[in-house]
Amino acid sequence: MKLNTKSRYAVMALADMAVFSSDNAVSLRDISLRQGISLLYLEQIFLRLKKNNIVKSVRGINGGYILVKSPKELKISDILLALDQKVKTIGCKKDSKKSCNGKSTKCITHDFWDELDIHINSFFENKKLSDLLKNREARI
């Protein structure tokens, strides 16, 4: 039960942007150097963040990325959704007719996993990017 690095790096990179926010765009090169994340990998990640309207890009020299929303308004769940699609802990789809074991009725544990998903998702829903920055500026 672990988060993939794409999601992890995405949150880290966006937190970095929030800290070093300014009027101009933040380049991936700078984030890469500050946070120790591969530039090539960041490119792949920001592609999806852009597609999901979390950041917008500025091309050319002095270009980079800008947060679409303010850190106070940007939910962590939005970030994860952009990269992972699902924060479902099990395979069985909510709307699917089939249960996880191929039978017609829901399995004995189904409701429990549903509860778990709700519990985890509500955590991500209620956390904003700005929540990561409290008392942390000194530790970059």
Place this chain on the structure above:
Amino acid sequence: MKLNTKSRYAVMALADMAVFSSDNAVSLRDISLRQGISLLYLEQIFLRLKKNNIVKSVRGINGGYILVKSPKELKISDILLALDQKVKTIGCKKDSKKSCNGKSTKCITHDFWDELDIHINSFFENKKLSDLLKNREARI
């Protein structure tokens, strides 16, 4: 971010045992048939459950497994621990000197992931096996 099938099946199998509990042991063959889980796979899972003192075994004919604790006392976190060792969402160890990016200080997101782990673990800590069985007997 998903749970592996071993943990999933373990919870399912133990829930099955709780429902079909009796004075005598429950055989893996029966669980396999009822829940649609491969017998061979169940053997592997129960090996670890036994090692972690969640179940005890009765060998020979009419043998099987018996829950060590009552479903009311068996925490889901105990089950997951037996199979997964860790419900840590990220790689960075709490006690490790190194941060996830190889630098000497903790990264900008470290405390956040810690919070997440606590949030998820407390869910598993507070749930008992018996909680899965409420109003569910009819659906086996």
Place this chain on the structure above:
DNA sequence: CTAAAACTTGACTATTTTAGTCGGGTATAT
């Protein structure tokens, strides 16, 4: 004008993890 900075995109690959199987045991009730 042009070179360099920086984003764009799809494809590609090595490594790791996962899910599950296999084979050959041992204990015990009948």
Place this chain on the structure above:
DNA sequence: ATATACCCGACTAAAATAGTCAAGTTTTAG
């Protein structure tokens, strides 16, 4: 005796992950 059911390590195919590569396009400083 023998069938049933647990015991245990090793093995493998398939999928997911982490990360790279190549070949662009756009913009602006100089």
